[in-house]
Amino acid sequence: MLDATPKTTCDQKAPFDPREWLRLAAMPHFMCPGCGHGIALRALLAAVHDCGIAKDDLAVVCGIGCSGRVGGYIDANTMHTTHGRPLAFATGLKLARPDLTVVVVTGDGDCLAIGGNHLIHAARRNLDITCLMLNNEVYGMTGGQASPTTAATRVTSTTQSGAIEPTFDACALAAAAGAGFVGREVTRQAPALKTLIARALRHKGFAFVEVMSDCTEIYGRKNDLGEAPEMILSQKADMRPEQHRDAPDQPFRPNALPTGVFVERDLPEYGERLRAHAAAIRGEITP
Amino acid sequence: MRPLPQEDFAPAPRPASAGLNILVVGVGGQGVLMISKALALMAQRRGFAVKQSEVHGMAKRGGIVFSHVRFAEQVWSPTIARGEADMLIALEWAEALRWLDHLRPGRGVFIADTRKIVPPFACRSRKLGAPSAYARETPADVVGRHADGCALDATGIATALGDSRAANTVLLGRLSAWLDYPVAEWHEVIAAIVPKGTREINRAAFDAGRAWTPPAPDEAPAASAAAAVAPGPDLRIGVSIDAAWCKGCGICVKLCPERCLAMDGPKAIVRTPAACTGCRVCEWLCPDFAVTVRNEGVPA
Numbered sequence: 001m002l003d004a005t006p007k008t009t010c011d012q013k014a015p016f017d018p019r020e021w022l023r024l025a026a027m028p029h030f031m032c033p034g035c036g037h038g039i040a041l042r043a044l045l046a047a048v049h050d051c052g053i054a055k056d057d058l059a060v061v062c063g064i065g066c067s068g069r070v071g072g073y074i075d076a077n078t079m080h081t082t083h084g085r086p087l088a089f090a091t092g093l094k095l096a097r098p099d100l101t102v103v104v105v106t107g108d109g110d111c112l113a114i115g116g117n118h119l120i121h122a123a124r125r126n127l128d129i130t131c132l133m134l135n136n137e138v139y140g141m142t143g144g145q146a147s148p149t150t151a152a153t154r155v156t157s158t159t160q161s162g163a164i165e166p167t168f169d170a171c172a173l174a175a176a177a178g179a180g181f182v183g184r185e186v187t188r189q190a191p192a193l194k195t196l197i198a199r200a201l202r203h204k205g206f207a208f209v210e211v212m213s214d215c216t217e218i219y220g221r222k223n224d225l226g227e228a229p230e231m232i233l234s235q236k237a238d239m240r241p242e243q244h245r246d247a248p249d250q251p252f253r254p255n256a257l258p259t260g261v262f263v264e265r266d267l268p269e270y271g272e273r274l275r276a277h278a279a280a281i282r283g284e285i286t287p
Numbered sequence: 288m289r290p291l292p293q294e295d296f297a298p299a300p301r302p303a304s305a306g307l308n309i310l311v312v313g314v315g316g317q318g319v320l321m322i323s324k325a326l327a328l329m330a331q332r333r334g335f336a337v338k339q340s341e342v343h344g345m346a347k348r349g350g351i352v353f354s355h356v357r358f359a360e361q362v363w364s365p366t367i368a369r370g371e372a373d374m375l376i377a378l379e380w381a382e383a384l385r386w387l388d389h390l391r392p393g394r395g396v397f398i399a400d401t402r403k404i405v406p407p408f409a410c411r412s413r414k415l416g417a418p419s420a421y422a423r424e425t426p427a428d429v430v431g432r433h434a435d436g437c438a439l440d441a442t443g444i445a446t447a448l449g450d451s452r453a454a455n456t457v458l459l460g461r462l463s464a465w466l467d468y469p470v471a472e473w474h475e476v477i478a479a480i481v482p483k484g485t486r487e488i489n490r491a492a493f494d495a496g497r498a499w500t501p502p503a504p505d506e507a508p509a510a511s512a513a514a515a516v517a518p519g520p521d522l523r524i525g526v527s528i529d530a531a532w533c534k535g536c537g538i539c540v541k542l543c544p545e546r547c548l549a550m551d552g553p554k555a556i557v558r559t560p561a562a563c564t565g566c567r568v569c570e571w572l573c574p575d576f577a578v579t580v581r582n583e584g585v586p587a
């Protein structure tokens with residue numbers, strides 16, 4: 001039987017130094033000036049540090065996109081997989097190595113368009129994986145096509161006269177599909193984002209975190225959203241305290257989505273179920 | 288805190304027949320109105336005419352909340368004039384001080400939680416560890432000198448019982464020691480006004496407050512009072528920007544609350560390091576890990 005006990009779960013008290021967690025030879029990273037994905041990366045590393053997870057016990061699985069490139073800068077076990085499929089790869093990895101803390105970093109296109117089915121089934125199974133979806137409302141990497149989260153009226157290379165499709169509320173989708181933990185935060189609230197990710201990492205079961213990120217170079221420019229500082233300032237009025245309150249926060253920007261923890265529930269975890277099931281079957285057939 | 292003279296704490300119960308003016312003060316969210324409701328209900332049950340008036344406009348923002356409770360054979364004015372309160376119940380230390388002049392000179396009873404809730408406008412400097420403009424007076428300065436009464440760590444007592452929010456009921460319990468109404472009746476009144484699920488803790492908090500005795504002189508908590516007056520340590524904050532990683536997005540420059548940083552061509556630089564408070568906004572929000580904020584500790 002596989003050992004599912006995580007090796008390191010102590011709470012870390014030493015100060016956080018991101019340079020200890022980055023592949024320094026690959027830095028500076030490839031992302032454009034002001035790209036929100038870099039802020040999300042820092043929050044993820046700080047959360048991993050807070051949870052006291054050792055590098056060897058962390059596996060980060062990424063899809064394709066600017067968001068998918070995030071994992072490559074982390075000095076831990078990392079996988080760059082195929083477009084839309086990081087959750088499928090992560091499912092295999094977590095079942096084979098339940099002792100690892102498995103984190104998926106994906107984008108709105110990666111996770112909701114081509115990978116939409118993988119998301120709903122990962123949530124339904126409730127395997128112990130933390131999924132970070134960096135939502136910049138666009139396909140950043142391929143030059144700015146519309147994604148399932150592109151807001152109405154936004155200009156992209158595939159919506160030249162403004163988007164008209166309704167969007168996905170990814171958190172509502174994950175919750176409806178059965179995820180045990182669901183939350184959302186904006187990069188502007190990086191300390192709160194870190195706390196949210198740490199909570200998701202500690203949750204046993206499928207934890208979905210949507211990070212509202214800014215694509216400054218493409219989405220921001222095409223839509224006249226200002227430079228990086230203006231874009232991040234428009235996310236929320238002010239820095240909030242680090243801790244999440246119980247009730248979700250209402251958005252600052254009109255028509256934006258609320259932030260906070262929406263779902264936190266104990267559900268049977270898939271890996272445990274599968275191992276118990278397999279053991280039961282073995283017990284029946286081998287005397 | 289200086290040891291408080293023991294005699295001051297033997298409350299002489301007031302006859303149930305006498306009317307009283309009781310002022311309950313605090314800040315939003317502490318439960319000022321719960322105390323005044325319990326008092327009003329109790330007085331009503333004893334056949335008094337009761338008037339209660341309150342101000343809680345800024346309550347949601349941690350602003351002041353106060354409530355006047357008056358009961359007697361006949362009550363005309365709904366408010367208590369300066370110098371006419373028989374009792375002042377304060378849930379927050381600075382509020383206690385602010386309302387002291389409403390107590391009857393020489394014979395008003397003063398009961399306060401020593402808990403401090405420092406309002407944002409008391410923070411004159413945003414530097415880490417900078418002293419605040421919060422009231423300097425310690426419980427020892429007030430209790431013995433101005434009035435009959437006591438200052439207790441009601442929040443600490445309630446926290447030890449399981450919920451810091453029951454601090455108001457701890458103070459109500461303390462107050463009850465000055466009134467000769469039966470304990471069972473207080474329990475009934477409290478059970479009638481608190482949410483069902485909190486009856487147990489509120490009852491325990493009431494009993495703890497009623498049974499409270501001042502700490503013996505040597506175990507009096509000196510530290511909390513001292514912390515209020517001593518200025519914070521002068522911390523050295525070091526902010527640096529790694530030019531090799533900075534992509535010049537301008538986020539740190541525009542979002543630093545103290546305007547410490549500036550653009551120098553395509554890169555950000557630290558312009559006025561002395562103004563840095565160590566808030567780390569720049570460090571958290573730099574997408575390129577180029578900013579490092581170090582707390583270099585207290586200079587020797």
Ligand SMILES: Cc1ncc(C[n+]2csc(CCOP(=O)(O)OP(=O)(O)O)c2C)c(N)n1
Nearest residue numbers: 065066067083107108109110138139140141
């Ligand atoms: C099978 C497949 N189809 C299409 C692509 C092209 N492609 C690369 S990234 C991407 C979209 C990425 O968008 P998103 O997931 O939102 O990431 P972002 O770059 O915005 O972070 C697409 C369609 C691909 N690499 N593989």
Ligand code: SF4
Nearest residue numbers: 032035066140215216
């Ligand atoms: S294209 Fe957009 S999402 Fe991709 S790195 Fe640049 S700013 Fe970020």
Ligand code: SF4
Nearest residue numbers: 543563564566567569
């Ligand atoms: S830590 Fe950064 S943002 Fe905060 S005051 Fe210092 S330079 Fe400004």
Ligand code: SF4
Nearest residue numbers: 533534536537539573
């Ligand atoms: S936030 Fe970072 S990358 Fe942007 S200007 Fe400041 S130091 Fe440079």
Ligand SMILES: [Mg+2]
Nearest residue numbers: 107108136138
């Ligand atoms: Mg995207």
